[in-house]
Amino acid sequence: MTGLEFMFAPLVASLLLIFITVYFGIHVIEREIIFIDIALAQIAALGSAVSLVIKNISGEAAGHDHDSRTLLAYLFCVGAAFLFTILKNKKIRIPLEAVIGIAYAVATTSAVIILDKGAGSDVHIHDMLTGSILWVTWPQIIRLSVVVVLTGGFHYIFRERFRKVTLSYHGVDTGLKNPKLWDFIFYMTFGIVIVEAVNIGGILTIFAFLIIPSSISALFAKRWTTRILIGFLVGGISTLLGLYLSWNMDIPCSPAIILFLGAGLLVAVGLRAINKLFSHQRQSR
Amino acid sequence: MIDNLLFLAAPITVSIILAGILSYLGNHILTRGIIFVDIAVAQIAALGTMIGLLLGFAEESANVKMISYIFTIAVISIFALTKFKKQVISQEAIIGIIYCLALGTAMLLAERIPGGSNFISKTITGNLLWVTWKSVLSCLIMFILIGIIHVIFRRHFIKISDSKNGLPYSLWKTRAYELLFYITFSMVIVKAVPIGGVFFVFTLLIAPAAAATLFTDSWKKRLIWSWIIGITGAIAGMYLSFTMNISNAPAIVTLLGLIVFLFAFIKLATKRIVSHNLSKEKGS
Numbered sequence: 001m002t003g004l005e006f007m008f009a010p011l012v013a014s015l016l017l018i019f020i021t022v023y024f025g026i027h028v029i030e031r032e033i034i035f036i037d038i039a040l041a042q043i044a045a046l047g048s049a050v051s052l053v054i055k056n057i058s059g060e061a062a063g064h065d066h067d068s069r070t071l072l073a074y075l076f077c078v079g080a081a082f083l084f085t086i087l088k089n090k091k092i093r094i095p096l097e098a099v100i101g102i103a104y105a106v107a108t109t110s111a112v113i114i115l116d117k118g119a120g121s122d123v124h125i126h127d128m129l130t131g132s133i134l135w136v137t138w139p140q141i142i143r144l145s146v147v148v149v150l151t152g153g154f155h156y157i158f159r160e161r162f163r164k165v166t167l168s169y170h171g172v173d174t175g176l177k178n179p180k181l182w183d184f185i186f187y188m189t190f191g192i193v194i195v196e197a198v199n200i201g202g203i204l205t206i207f208a209f210l211i212i213p214s215s216i217s218a219l220f221a222k223r224w225t226t227r228i229l230i231g232f233l234v235g236g237i238s239t240l241l242g243l244y245l246s247w248n249m250d251i252p253c254s255p256a257i258i259l260f261l262g263a264g265l266l267v268a269v270g271l272r273a274i275n276k277l278f279s280h281q282r283q284s285r
Numbered sequence: 286m287i288d289n290l291l292f293l294a295a296p297i298t299v300s301i302i303l304a305g306i307l308s309y310l311g312n313h314i315l316t317r318g319i320i321f322v323d324i325a326v327a328q329i330a331a332l333g334t335m336i337g338l339l340l341g342f343a344e345e346s347a348n349v350k351m352i353s354y355i356f357t358i359a360v361i362s363i364f365a366l367t368k369f370k371k372q373v374i375s376q377e378a379i380i381g382i383i384y385c386l387a388l389g390t391a392m393l394l395a396e397r398i399p400g401g402s403n404f405i406s407k408t409i410t411g412n413l414l415w416v417t418w419k420s421v422l423s424c425l426i427m428f429i430l431i432g433i434i435h436v437i438f439r440r441h442f443i444k445i446s447d448s449k450n451g452l453p454y455s456l457w458k459t460r461a462y463e464l465l466f467y468i469t470f471s472m473v474i475v476k477a478v479p480i481g482g483v484f485f486v487f488t489l490l491i492a493p494a495a496a497a498t499l500f501t502d503s504w505k506k507r508l509i510w511s512w513i514i515g516i517t518g519a520i521a522g523m524y525l526s527f528t529m530n531i532s533n534a535p536a537i538v539t540l541l542g543l544i545v546f547l548f549a550f551i552k553l554a555t556k557r558i559v560s561h562n563l564s565k566e567k568g569s
Contacts, residue, residue: 091552094499109535211385251396254389255390258385
């Protein structure tokens, strides 16, 4: 049974990740800011790159000074949160997703320029695409659970306000005071979660966790609680199957999980189509 | 100096050609809100190349290119067919899901091809500086042909792009135009990405159109302005990269991207001043 013990930590980490990303995923889908996690991860990576350059200029010994790198990564995320909040404005007629996309492209290419690597592919976050959820350690899980509990709790307490901000993206007048402030807080907390989650799960897995379960739940429900439950269920089952398959067949786990999520989406679309067909027949009778 | 100009002539020409077609397509993409479609298409094309290699064809062979094109068109057709009267899952989310699944599959396949992971990151960089006149010419011919198709069907394409809720035509008529639009679009992307790299193409699509949309609503004005911004940005970025000795595609991307942010902030600032003055006048 050593295999099961070995899989225990990845499983706990995945469930924690799914729990928080399914919730944020509904916000992401509703706001139509699909690629924000990739953009934020790249902006954080640019922060790390800048800290490397600063260190080089100030002539410090190139040690593994992890703290200053994380600090700058977070600072850049806060900057991005600020940018997205300001540019979400009726006067700016371009969709926020376009702003996110441009920020992503600029972050990637300026990292290329800063680090002066002509080829460039090696500074792109592709290195952290898959992540290493199989090799997650318990200290990492503890750190992640602290982040999840803090941001999750914060979002739970102020859930109505965050929901209203997201609703206002559809032009609904919600009568919320200080919408800009709550929008900023949303992006800031989201940024923190993304940086921590991507460190463990890799960008692609987190991306899949964010959008696929919440897309599936959008097919069946409108209420947030129901959607979170459906998403958590689908995400949990796909992760279990994916981890099991990757362990048994020795394939990378993140693609396996993603493909199961994709399969789940297909099943959900099929179910919905059947459901529609039946209700159609009932109506015509 | 003359030597340098000769050396840069092909890259500059191809940048202008790319800016020409991409700035136009970008207006459609931006209006539809499917910002990341080109990154997804590039990823699908890379996956198609990997499938071709797995089938045993040689790299860079005509067969692999064919398979990549056919595969891309097949997947993008699925995307065109997911256009519904009432969109439960937004098209941008569908793009995200397709991108995610394509990348996941590519990572699985990469284990079976020697040097396979190169194909995943290959789309990122491009080879703007080493573009040959031959490929400049083939780009020009292909883009002119596609441009003619778009001129012929321009009304329909614009109508579909502009309709946020519901469809302008019957479901299948809309889907037929969508199919034509996305097939031509993905052919441009598959051609352009190996030359400029995925971020270069992405920025030329989105940034000029976004900068133009900040200031005007009309398609005609947006088109003219995004051409001006796109082409000037490409040339200025090329010049900057040459004088400051940084690589050219990243220089163009950063320049165009920052221009959009700059314009956006200028727009916000001017509006604020105007409304501030107005409220002052009212007060007095």
